[in-house]
Amino acid sequence: MKTVASHALGCKVNQYESEAIAELFEQRGYKIVDMEQQADVYIINTCTVTNFGDKKSRQLIRKVKRQNPNSIVVVAGCYAQTAPEEIMAIEGVNIVVGTKDRKSIVELVENYKEENKPQNYVSEIMKEREFEPLSIQKLENRTRAYLKIQDGCSQYCSYCIIPYARGVIRSRKPEDVIAEVKRLAENGFQEVILAGIHVASYGKDLKDVTLLDIVQKVHEIEGIKRIRFSSIEPNIVTKEFVETLCKLSKICDHFHLSLQSGCDRTLQAMNRKYTVEKYRQAVEMLRQYMPKVAITTDMIVGFPAESEKDFLESYEFAKEIRFSKIHVFPYSPKRGTPAAVMPKQIPNRVKSERSQKLIALSEQMTESFLEQFVHQEMEVLYEREIEKNVYEGHTTNYIKVHTQSAKNITNCIVKTRIIDKEKEIAKGIVTKM
Numbered sequence: 001m002k003t004v005a006s007h008a009l010g011c012k013v014n015q016y017e018s019e020a021i022a023e024l025f026e027q028r029g030y031k032i033v034d035m036e037q038q039a040d041v042y043i044i045n046t047c048t049v050t051n052f053g054d055k056k057s058r059q060l061i062r063k064v065k066r067q068n069p070n071s072i073v074v075v076a077g078c079y080a081q082t083a084p085e086e087i088m089a090i091e092g093v094n095i096v097v098g099t100k101d102r103k104s105i106v107e108l109v110e111n112y113k114e115e116n117k118p119q120n121y122v123s124e125i126m127k128e129r130e131f132e133p134l135s136i137q138k139l140e141n142r143t144r145a146y147l148k149i150q151d152g153c154s155q156y157c158s159y160c161i162i163p164y165a166r167g168v169i170r171s172r173k174p175e176d177v178i179a180e181v182k183r184l185a186e187n188g189f190q191e192v193i194l195a196g197i198h199v200a201s202y203g204k205d206l207k208d209v210t211l212l213d214i215v216q217k218v219h220e221i222e223g224i225k226r227i228r229f230s231s232i233e234p235n236i237v238t239k240e241f242v243e244t245l246c247k248l249s250k251i252c253d254h255f256h257l258s259l260q261s262g263c264d265r266t267l268q269a270m271n272r273k274y275t276v277e278k279y280r281q282a283v284e285m286l287r288q289y290m291p292k293v294a295i296t297t298d299m300i301v302g303f304p305a306e307s308e309k310d311f312l313e314s315y316e317f318a319k320e321i322r323f324s325k326i327h328v329f330p331y332s333p334k335r336g337t338p339a340a341v342m343p344k345q346i347p348n349r350v351k352s353e354r355s356q357k358l359i360a361l362s363e364q365m366t367e368s369f370l371e372q373f374v375h376q377e378m379e380v381l382y383e384r385e386i387e388k389n390v391y392e393g394h395t396t397n398y399i400k401v402h403t404q405s406a407k408n409i410t411n412c413i414v415k416t417r418i419i420d421k422e423k424e425i426a427k428g429i430v431t432k433m
Contacts (some may be wrong), residue, residue: 001029001030001031002029002030002031002040002041003030003031003032003033003037003038003039003040003041004022004025004030004031004032004033004039004040004041004042004043005032005033005034005035005037005039005041005042005043005064006018006019006021006022006025006032006035006042006043006045007035007042007043007044007045007060008045008047008077009044009045009046009047009053009056009057009060009077010045010046010047010049010053010077010078011047011049012146012193012195012230013146013148013151013195013196013197014045014047014077014078015146016134016136016146016147016148016195017045017077017102017134017148018043018045019136020102020134020135020136021043021045021076021102021105021134022043023136023137024103024105024106025041025043025105025106028106028110035060035064036067037067038067038068038071039064039067039068039071040068040071040072041071041072041073041074041109042064042065042068042071042072042073042074043074043076043105044057044060044061044064044073044074044075044076044077045076045077046075046076046077046078046079046080046087047077047078047079048077048078048079048081048082048083048161048162048165048334049078049160049161049162049334050332050334051332051333051334051335052332053079054079054083057075057077057079058090061073061075061087061090061092061093062090062091062092064092065091065092069092072094072095072109072112073092073093073094073095074094074095074096074097074105074108074109075087075090075093075095075096075097076096076097076098076099076102076105077098077099077165078099078161078162078165078166079165080096080097080098080099080122081098081099081122081125081164081165081166082161082164082165082336084096084098084120084122085120088118088120093118094112094116094118094119095108095109095112095118095119095121096118096119096120096121096122097121097122098121098122098123098125098165099125099151099165099166099167100123100125100128100132100167101121101123101132102132102134103132103133103134104121108121125164125165125166125167126164126167126168127167128152128167128168128170129168129170129205130170131150131151131170131171131172131173132151132170133172133176134148135176135180136180137183142189142383143188143189143190143191143381143382143383143384143410143411144189144191144192144193144381144383145184145189145191145192145193146192146193146195146230147177147180147181147184147192147193147194147195148172148195148196149171149172149177149194149195149196149199149202149214150169150170150171150172150196150197150198150199150201150202151166151167151169151170151196151197152166152167152168152169152170152197152198152201153166153168153169153197153198153201154168154169154198154201155198155271155273156271157260157270157271157272158269158270158271158337158338158339158342159270159300159303159331159334159337159338159339159340160334160337161334161336161337162197164336166197168205169198169201169204169205170205171201171202171203171204171205171206171209173206174206174209174213174214174217177214177217177218178217178218178221181218181221181224182221184224185221185222185223185224186223188223188411189223189224190223190224190225190226190381190411190413191224191225191226191227191228191252191381192218192224192226192227192228193227193228193229193230194214194215194218194227194228194229194230195230196230198233199211199229199230199231199232200232200233200235200236202214211236212240212241212244212245215227215244215245215248215251216244216248219248219250219251224250225250225381225413226250226252226381226396227248227250227251227252228252228254228398229255229256230256231256231257231258232255232256232257232258233257233258233273233274234257234258234259234274234278234279234281234282234283235273235274235278235282237255237257237281237282237285237286238285239285242285242286242288242289242290243289245289246289246290252396252397252398253290253292253293253294253396253397254293254294254296254396254397254398255286255293255294255295255296256296256297256298257279257282257283257286257295257296257297258297258298259279259297259298259299259318260272260298260299260300261299261300261303261306261310261314262276262279262299262313262314262315262316262317262318262321263276263306263310263311263313263314263317264276265310266303266306266310266314269303269304269305269339269342270300270303270339271338276317279321280320280321283295283321292373292396292397293397294324294325294369294397294398294399295321295322295323295324296323296324296325296326296327296398297318297323297325297326297327298326298327298329299314299318299326299327299328299329299358300329300330300331301314301328301329301330301331301351301354301355301358302330302331302346302350302351302354302355303331303339303346304331304339304342304343304344304345304346305342305343305344305346306331306346311354315357315358315361318358318361318362318365319361319365322365322368322369323362323365323369324365324366324369324397324398325362325365325366325369325424326358326359326361326362326365328355328358328359328362329355330348330351330352330354330355331346331351333345363423363424366423366424367421367423369399370399370421370424370426371421373395373399373418373426374418374419374420374421374426375417375418375419376417376418377415377416377417377418377431378395378396378399378401378415378416378417378418378428379395379396379413379414379415379416380393380394380395380401380403380413380414380415380416380428381393381394381411381412381413382403382409382410382411382412382413382414383410383411384410385408385410386402389404389405389406390402390403390404391403391404391405391409391410393409393414395426399418399426400424400425400426401416401418401425401426401427401428402425402426402427402428403416403427403428403429403430404429405430407433409430409433412433414430414432414433415430415431415432415433416428416429416430416431417429417431
């Protein structure tokens with residue numbers, strides 16, 4: 001039996017696609033093995049958000065070829081899409097595929113001959129208008145399933161290469177989304193996370209369907225108990241949006257609401273499509289309707305020309321919003337983007353100092369967020385046993401909970417009283433099975 005190893009760098013969408021690709025090989029009789037093992041075929045789904053992501057991809061390509069010099073190495077994904085010639089120049093690469101035509105990877109591999117030169121199958125992604133129907137039939141050892149419903153982005157933030165790697169917005173057909181959710185429910189999954197490159201854009205390329213429409217359709221499927229979004233932007237958070245979600249009992253009160261900066265001047269330079277005031281209104285709206293809601297976000301520090309005053313304005317805004325967690329990223333210039341050639345690039349030392357300040361604030365806010373739930377009873381979906389009789393899971397508002405149980409509670413939603421906290425983890429006791 002031939003073996004294949006599939007690995008994704010970067011985002012959850014990449015990870016979803018890599019699992020779907022692995023399934024295509026499995027359906028053709030291949031055995032799936034770990035990336036650390038010797039395999040006949042290696043599939044590397046690359047990330048190109050930063051230059052460091054490119055470097056990690058190159059390192060992994062060289063590593064797997066050393067593991068098995070006779071293997072076929074397929075490089076796919078965003079880095080492959082934006083720099084195919086660069087990928088082709090790496091010794092050991094056999095096939096290059098971008099961010100489309102992944103469904104044909106098995107055929108490309110099986111038609112590849114040992115004497116062939118490296119093959120470049122990257123096509124013009126900006127002309128693509130159809131959602132590529134990659135899907136996952138099964139997910140093993142998981143209780144929460146990511147579900148890709150959208151691809152592409154038309155935002156063109158000044159620091160981001162992804163629109164050029166993923167192309168324009170393409171939404172998955174509603175009937176395909178529903179079919180996959182039903183399969184997941186039949187396989188025992190209770191929670192789905194609706195994911196995409198720009199989830200808020202779902203339906204803009206389709207007729208008479210919106211993100212709210214697809215959420216309501218998913219909500220109707222029996223067996224699914226929880227629905228989350230991977231990430232949304234503040235512009236989608238309207239009164240109608242929040243009121244509709246509140247009528248759907250399966251919607252989790254946790255939103256990863258993209259911010260990037262709490263300073264309007266920096267947001268404008270980033271070409272973000274909202275203001276600080278719009279973001280504030282979105283958060284207030286969510287908290288008005290969902291009192292226990294968790295708001296997490298991403299923030300970039302050290303964007304070109306970000307002054308100390310700009311940073312402090314951003315810092316104070318984050319403090320005002322009271323996030324449950326901030327993912328902090330020092331700005332990293334990405335070649336091919338407008339921001340990479342902007343004047344007044346910030347020294348790494350300053351970026352590091354600002355990162356540390358914001359990370360410290362995030363840790364304080366996480367502590368404060370958890371504190372308000374100590375002694376409360378909450379429903380926890382337990383996902384795995386982390387040590388003997390100790391289980392880990394999450395509440396609807398994404399608090400990570402550890403609890404002891406003599407009974408196996410994996411993939412069970414259990415009422416749990418929060419009795420203590422330690423850093424970012426709540427300690428609980430089961431009150432009702």
